Amino acid sequence: MKRLFLALATCVAGLVPLQLQAAGDGHLNMGVVLEPPHLDPTAGAAAAIDEVVYANVFEGLTRIDRNGEVKPGLASSWNVSDDGKTYRFTLREGVTFHDGTTMDSADVLFSIERAIATDSVNAQKALFEPIESVAAEGAGTVVVTLKRPTGHFLFNLGWGDAIVVGEESADGNKANPVGTGPFTFKRWVKGDRVELQRNDAYWGEPAKLATATFRFIPDPAAAVSAMMAGDVDAFANFPAPENMVQFEADPRFKVVIGSTEGETILSTNNGRPPFDDIRVRQAIAHAIDRKAIIDGAMFGYGTPIGSHFAPHHPAYVDLTNRYPLDLEKAKSLMAEAGHADGFKATIKLPPPSYARRGGEIIASQLREIGIELEIIPVEWAQWLEQAFRGKDFDLTIVSHTEPMDIGIYARESYYFDYQSEAFNGFMEKLASEVDEKARYAVMADAQKQLSEDAVNGFLFQLAKHGVWNAKVKGLWENSPVQANDLTEVSWEK
Amino acid sequence: MSDGLAEIWRTGLRNRGFVIGGIITVSFVLLAAIALIWTPYPVEEIVVTRRFQGISSAHWLGTDQFGRDLVSLLMAGAVNSVAVAIVAVGLGVGIGVPLGAIAAARQGWLDEILMRANDFAFAFPALLSAVMITALAGPGAINSIIAIGIFNIPVFARLTRGAALVVWKREFIMAARVAGKGPLRISIEHILPNISSVLIVQVTIQFALAILAEAGLSYLGLGTQPPQPSWGKMLNEAQTLMFLAPQLAIFPGVAIALTVLGLNLFGDGLRDVLDPRLRRER
Numbered sequence: 001m002k003r004l005f006l007a008l009a010t011c012v013a014g015l016v017p018l019q020l021q022a023a024g025d026g027h028l029n030m031g032v033v034l035e036p037p038h039l040d041p042t043a044g045a046a047a048a049i050d051e052v053v054y055a056n057v058f059e060g061l062t063r064i065d066r067n068g069e070v071k072p073g074l075a076s077s078w079n080v081s082d083d084g085k086t087y088r089f090t091l092r093e094g095v096t097f098h099d100g101t102t103m104d105s106a107d108v109l110f111s112i113e114r115a116i117a118t119d120s121v122n123a124q125k126a127l128f129e130p131i132e133s134v135a136a137e138g139a140g141t142v143v144v145t146l147k148r149p150t151g152h153f154l155f156n157l158g159w160g161d162a163i164v165v166g167e168e169s170a171d172g173n174k175a176n177p178v179g180t181g182p183f184t185f186k187r188w189v190k191g192d193r194v195e196l197q198r199n200d201a202y203w204g205e206p207a208k209l210a211t212a213t214f215r216f217i218p219d220p221a222a223a224v225s226a227m228m229a230g231d232v233d234a235f236a237n238f239p240a241p242e243n244m245v246q247f248e249a250d251p252r253f254k255v256v257i258g259s260t261e262g263e264t265i266l267s268t269n270n271g272r273p274p275f276d277d278i279r280v281r282q283a284i285a286h287a288i289d290r291k292a293i294i295d296g297a298m299f300g301y302g303t304p305i306g307s308h309f310a311p312h313h314p315a316y317v318d319l320t321n322r323y324p325l326d327l328e329k330a331k332s333l334m335a336e337a338g339h340a341d342g343f344k345a346t347i348k349l350p351p352p353s354y355a356r357r358g359g360e361i362i363a364s365q366l367r368e369i370g371i372e373l374e375i376i377p378v379e380w381a382q383w384l385e386q387a388f389r390g391k392d393f394d395l396t397i398v399s400h401t402e403p404m405d406i407g408i409y410a411r412e413s414y415y416f417d418y419q420s421e422a423f424n425g426f427m428e429k430l431a432s433e434v435d436e437k438a439r440y441a442v443m444a445d446a447q448k449q450l451s452e453d454a455v456n457g458f459l460f461q462l463a464k465h466g467v468w469n470a471k472v473k474g475l476w477e478n479s480p481v482q483a484n485d486l487t488e489v490s491w492e493k
Numbered sequence: 494m495s496d497g498l499a500e501i502w503r504t505g506l507r508n509r510g511f512v513i514g515g516i517i518t519v520s521f522v523l524l525a526a527i528a529l530i531w532t533p534y535p536v537e538e539i540v541v542t543r544r545f546q547g548i549s550s551a552h553w554l555g556t557d558q559f560g561r562d563l564v565s566l567l568m569a570g571a572v573n574s575v576a577v578a579i580v581a582v583g584l585g586v587g588i589g590v591p592l593g594a595i596a597a598a599r600q601g602w603l604d605e606i607l608m609r610a611n612d613f614a615f616a617f618p619a620l621l622s623a624v625m626i627t628a629l630a631g632p633g634a635i636n637s638i639i640a641i642g643i644f645n646i647p648v649f650a651r652l653t654r655g656a657a658l659v660v661w662k663r664e665f666i667m668a669a670r671v672a673g674k675g676p677l678r679i680s681i682e683h684i685l686p687n688i689s690s691v692l693i694v695q696v697t698i699q700f701a702l703a704i705l706a707e708a709g710l711s712y713l714g715l716g717t718q719p720p721q722p723s724w725g726k727m728l729n730e731a732q733t734l735m736f737l738a739p740q741l742a743i744f745p746g747v748a749i750a751l752t753v754l755g756l757n758l759f760g761d762g763l764r765d766v767l768d769p770r771l772r773r774e775r
Contacts, residue, residue, distance in 0.1 A: 220733040240733040242558070296541035296559050353733075360719050361559065364539035375719050377632070 026210030026491075028472065030484055031223060031232035033239045033352075034380070035191065035216035038174035041160035042115060045123035047401050047482040050160035051236075052194050052214050054483040057098075058163035058179035061089055061108065061142075062154050068403070068480030070154045074103065074164055074180060075142075084149030084434045089142045095203045097166040098184045105136035110167045112144070124161040126407065130431065149434040152404065159403075160482065182207040182487050192216065196486075208474075208490035220353065227253070227467065234468030234475060236484050240353060241299045247467045257301055258464040258478035259312050262399035264302070264354055266362060266457025267387075269394055271417030275345075279337035281454035285323035286330035287369045288362065294460050297357035302460035307447040308406050311461050312478075315440035319451040319458075330369045342370020345394040349375060350383040354462065355397040362397070362457070388415045399462045403481055406446055409455065416456060423449045504766050511762025517755025518697075525575040528568035536561065536569040537720045545738050557727070557741055558734060567748055570724040573634070573717055574752070578703040580638045582696055585645020590692065592646070593653025594684060597661060598676040608654065611647045619644040620706055627715040637716040641706045645699055652695055656688040690767035697760030701753045708749050724749050 036048035041058060055063060063073035072078075075089035095103040114120060116128045130150040135143045146153065156162060169178035177185045182204065183196040194214045198207050215232055217223045220240035226232040227247070237260070238244070247253040266288070274280045290304040303311045306319030334340060349359040356377060363373040373395065378386065387393040393415075400408070409418050410427040426446040433439045451458070464479050474488035505511045533553070540560040547555050554563035592611075596604040623640035630636045660666065661684065669679050710716030711725030719726065724745040731742035 221735075224733065224736075242734055242737055246736045292539075292541040296539065296544065357558075361539055361541065363720060364537055364559075367537070377714065377718065 026208075028209050028212045028486065028489060028491075029231065029233045030212060030214050030486070031217050031226060031235040031238075032214055032484065033216070033218055033223075033237070035218075036194075039177040039185070039188070039194070040173035041163055042111070042165060042170075043121045043123070043174065050482040051484050053177055053179070053181075053185075054160040054163075054481065055181060055485040055487060056183045056196060056212070057177050057181045057185055058160070058165070059181050060157055060159070060163045061091075062158040064155065064158040064403075064481045064483075066476045066478065066480070066485065068478070070158055073158065074108070078154075085146045087144045087146070087153065089144070091140050091142065092203055093140060095180050096201055097169060097180055098178045098199060099166065099169050101166055101168050103164065103166070103180050104139040105142050106139075107166055108142045108164055109134055109136050110170070111162075111164045114165070114170065115162065122161055124159060124402075126411075127156040127159060127162060148432045150431060151434055151439050155404070158481065183212060186211075205487075207487055209486060212486050212489075214484075218351070230469075234466075234472055236464070236466055236468075236475060236479070238465040238467050241301050241463075241465050244299065244301070244465055244467065252470060253467055254470045254472075256464075256466040256468075256475075256477045258466055258476070259303075259310070260399075260401060260462045260464045260479045261310055261403040261405070261481070262401040262462030263305060263308050263310065263405075264358070264397065264399040264459045264462050265308065266459060267393075267396045267398055267416045268456050269391065269415075269417060270419070270455060271391065272394065274337065274339060274343055275394065277337045278453060279333045280339065282323060283330040283333035283337070283369055284366065284371070284457055285454045286326045286333065287365055287371075288323075288457050288459070289325050289365055290320065290459055292365070293358050293361050296361045297354055298460070298463065301463040301465060303463070304460050305458045307451040307458055308400070308409065308456070309443070309447045310403075313404075315443040315447075317444045317447050319447060322451045323454065327368055334369055334371075339370065342372065344372045344374065346376055347373045347395040347397070348378050348383065348387050348393045349397060350378055350380055352399070354399060358397050358459065362395075391415050391417060395457075397459075401462070401479075401482055406443070406450070409446075409450060418453070418455045420449065420453060423453075501766055505762070508762045508765055510758040511766055514755050514758025514760070514762055517751060518759045521571060521752050521755060522575060524568055525571040528565075528572045532562075532565035532568050534562035534565045536565050536722055547740075554744055555740060558730065558738070563741070563744055566722045566727060567724070567744060569722040570727060570745065570748070571752075573721065573723045574704045574707055577634065577638050577641065577707040577717075578700050581641035581703045581707075582645055582699045584639070584642030585649045585699060586692070586696065589646040589649025589651075590653045590685075593650040593655075594657055594680045596650070596654045597657035597684070598680050604654075607650070611650050614644070614647040615651070617644070619702075620709055623706055623710060624713065624715060627710060632715045632718060634717045634721065637707060637710045640710070641703050644706075645703070648699060649692070649695065652691065653688065656691050657684045660684050660687045690764075694760050694764040694767065697756050697763060701756035701760070704749070704756070705753055 032051055034048040036052055037044060037046055039049060039053055041049045041053060059073045061073055061075040062070050065071045074092055074095060076092045078087055078089045080087055091105060097103055112131065112134045115122045116131055130146045130148060130153065131144060132147045133145045137143060165173060166178055182199050182202045184199045186195040186197050188194045193216065196212045198210050217226055223235060223239055224243050227235065244255055248255045268275050268281055270276055294300060294302040294304065304320045305311060306322050309316050347359050347363060349355045359375055363375055366373055387396050407427055408414055410424045423446060426442055426449060430439060430442045433442060466475065466477065468475055471492040473490050473492055476485055538561065543556055543560040544558050545556065546552055552562050556562055557566065592607055596607045622644055626640035627636045666679060666683060669683055707716055708725035711723040712729045714729065717723035717726055727745040728742055734741055
């Protein structure tokens, strides 16, 4: 009798979750292309990390909203001293981490000090560089003192790399992320998916979804099938732009072409001959037909750029005509540089279609001016190892998706090895300038400098090819930061 | 001898598979030969503005996603397939046949060692070992040729040994030995000519397999690299464009299927034609 009862109970227990799943409206399957190497945004540069956990699991003092604006996060308010050097943050009360511990000034202090420490593994240490000291005033207030006024310090604090972690749980975040966000981490099936569930103890407005799954689908053909079969409800950024037409024609789906912070560039090794010669780089710039690349590689989705700057930013300067398509000019520049007969070089192409297809088109364009490119397809791990860390490349194509990342050109020994006193000067000026107008003017100068030096082949701003089930509401149209914020996502009844 | 050739030719014409397969094979090789000196458009010429064109008099099979002419791509792809198949099968014949012949001539421990090594190589699924080799040595046409060649070696070694052993038992070989010919000379002068028809048939079949393997490796991105055209690579690139431009997948697919079918028919027909017993029955 007892056994029968047990069996019945098991049946009933088995039925309950089944019914919940059948209701379906509380769950979202989100498709993403790349699987993150781990889940701690304070310890890795991979955008794939933030695309899973940002705003969902982890939060920072400030947060970046869907329009790229700075909003209060774990700090409910702040005030800035008149000299622009002291920030006083008032923390929200009653915020707990997913492991039940309270979030207070000690955790904020810990997080910032951990990020600025000399042995910090934070991938964006430059964000924290202006910080001179941090101090807590009681449990609810944190005071940050800067070395100099820093224009977009509040925006920087909204990056995934600046999230607040718990002192007790920080070390385990790579495999078991413990944050304060509206979703808690449930499990990670390596090579397949990460599962999240609603955090019922969330301090703010609770998420509308009960559960969410991030599925990793690197293959475009598999992504198409997964969308068509309904295995995936949404792709914030679909890997194959050529399929947008087909989704647009299908009433089950909604297609949203948005903007990203991804400047797609033909990265050029400025430290390696013959690319250390500005005339060679200018010749390449004159030989590149951006429209053909956008049409051929991205099926028309993408905005041409002439420098390393996002076109939707108010300080953007259109420099696409600095080096117009002009093969004669390009050839004479090549001859001037002593390469009248051209030369051979390599181009390393990471997996995304913008690189693989774009690379074939660029190879054919540069052949016109005598540059014979050997195409070497590489995987991401190889690319990071060889090109990014090892600087072992001539040319490569990559999209820099961090917001406001023009500063990378001032970094010492960055992979494309650009050295310019003038440009570094602009960056120093920018760092100390707080007046918005003056900042924009400096940004314009910096853009012009990069364009003038033809540092890299500036191709186009990556579009965000969003496609999702027409009944899904609340996903981001654009991606001002690397994120798939699910806090406002719901299903239409 | 010319009488023999003439008779083979006459029997061949009566064999339908031989004729159809032969026509397909010859036109495929001819197409590749033409492509060596001429294609309707330069293969590497990318003109994005004319992409995804349909069938027209300017582009007989239309254009691909980069505006490249599909006929030119298919022709250049045929060159690639033929080149890879010739070298790979040549590698298999060049190493496998002598190994098999030595094993059959010497027998004993040498035979044992060679054939066990052969079994070992044979135990690996052919395409899988090719994938392994190209993954280790890096992708590229040369590496894929070597990989496909390596899995051809045991096929020919085993076939040669089996066929040669039968011939070695024949009386005229005994006569040759009595006449003082050494094993090497006997192998070259008597054994090989007597097993050549079996080898020729096997070559056509391995040729078809090599073309399939090359297409498979290139499809996986391990074989021929861009901008060098290859049928397998064309299939791979067409994959995500299936709904937009299905012809981009259909044409190279048909090319691969047709060529392999042609070679197999040709090989089958050749076997019937070259086998004297079958010839007499017909």
